Amino acid sequence: MISADELNKAEEGDLKSIEQICKATWEPLYRFIYFKVQNREEAEDITQETYVKVLTYLRGHKVPRENFPGFMKTIALNLLRDRWRQKKRRGIPINFEELNPEETASMDHQKAITQRLQIEGALAKLNKDQRAILDLRIIKGYSVAETAKLTGKTEATVRTSQYRALQALARILDVHD
Structure with missing residues (x-):
């Protein structure tokens, strides 16, 4: 002390x-x-x-x-x-003389394609309702209320279904917090 x-x-x-x-x-x-x-x-x-x-x-x-x-x-x-x-x-030091823009762009494009295929494969493993909810809410950007009207479900059901679908998707993709 x-x-x-x-x-x-x-x-x-x-x-x-x-x-x-x-x-x-x-x-x-x-x-x-x-x-x-x-x-x-x-x-x-x-x-x-x-x-x-x-x-x-x-x-x-x-x-x-x-x-x-x-x-x-x-x-x-x-x-x-x-x-x-x-x-x-x-940031990360980059040697611009060794950088090949075409190769870098190609790698980014390949990575994006791979990620998209993984997500599409994971979505295909979800049930029909889960896919529909995620499609309307996340991909098409509809509100909870709009999604509820389109699917004939309550807003609470839409929220719960979306949450469960995202949890299932995370498990399939093995995503950790």
């Missing part, structure tokens, strides 16, 4: 207090970060960055005494989110 006295001294720049705080918080902070990233090198980097941010913040601000470890975890989470956003923005 970190005392308020140690935090006060650390805010004033006392190196022994800073060292004590680091010794007391390093392992739980590292484990918390490692649990999130599942990579030793990245966890070490983020842990170091967290300490740099915390120590920089200590010099100019008062930090929460009652939950200092939580404060550190919040900073670590913010660093993690920043990294994830940067990775997301960067």
Whole structure:
């Protein structure tokens, strides 16, 4: 546990207090970060960055005494989110010189055909009512009320049938949440 006295001294720049705080918080902070990233090198980097941010913040601000470890975890989470956003923005590196547009388009087209055939095969395994409900609701875009009128069923029955049909379709296609 970190005392308020140690935090006060650390805010004033006392190196022994800073060292004590680091010794007391390093392992739980590292484990918390490692649990999130599942990579030793990245966890070490983020842990170091967290300490740099915390120590920089200590010099100019008062930090929460009652939950200092939580404060550190919040900073670590913010660093993690920043990294994830940067990775997301960067995307997948592509070597444009090796890229063949015709081949890529052909692969996408083949994948689309394969998916369509799988879905058509799965739909064929549904019963007639389920296929009709999915056709009207999803493929043709009719409302629940319109589908009920067209099929002669109640709106509740249409909703239930649609739900069950989608569940059956997911089982057939082996789709997991």
